[in-house]
Amino acid sequence: MNQEEIEKVIIVEGKSDKKKVEKIINESVEIICTNGTISVSKLDEMIESLFNKDVYILVDSDDSGEKLRKQFRREFPEAEHLYIDKMYREVATAPEQHIAIVLLSANIDVHAQFL
Template identity: 70%
Template sequence: MNDMYAEKIIIVEGTTDKRKVQSIVKEPVEIICTNGTISISRLDELIEYITGKDAYILVDADAAGEKLRKQFIRELPEAEHLYIDKMYREVATTPEHHLATVLLAANIDVHAWFLDK
């Protein structure tokens, strides 16, 4: 985690997910990778860091992603959960247009050209 001044934090699973989301998002947003799993100590550290910021959970629509999502629902109930269509399965392979629509629906500013596709 770094000391960005972003008030919004998006939590994703991997670095490819992070790069994909970064390319779409227009406003300053911090994107944090869990690398697929998250330890209790790392989760506690993350919860403390996120306090007072808008947190969004964007994970894959697969078994591992759902397991991670359930952990965040228990431990970080104030976070908003963003869902990609199950047919895409992974955030990294989700078409930019769909991902931009999901992010925009959560009031995250995206580059307009991703909505035109």
């Protein structure tokens, strides 16, 4: 698949988050893992490569997720932030149906079986 064709990017924290989201989405979306933290230089690099793409931030509802979200708000204000319910805390442990609804609300196509 050619990178220029992919218009949407979802940024998640970890590999388990990425696997969960990949299973649910039903369109070509690039999923980037930050592995929990990201340096300013790495973030600058990422922002440059994401120019002209729809970027979504989907991180955990915990302290490290909120810290990462604040960093993205500051450095990449164009990104759209997606939120999982605080009762689930982590993207990886949230029910697939809940994540599907969150993604669908951002106009990201999901497999019907998760709705």
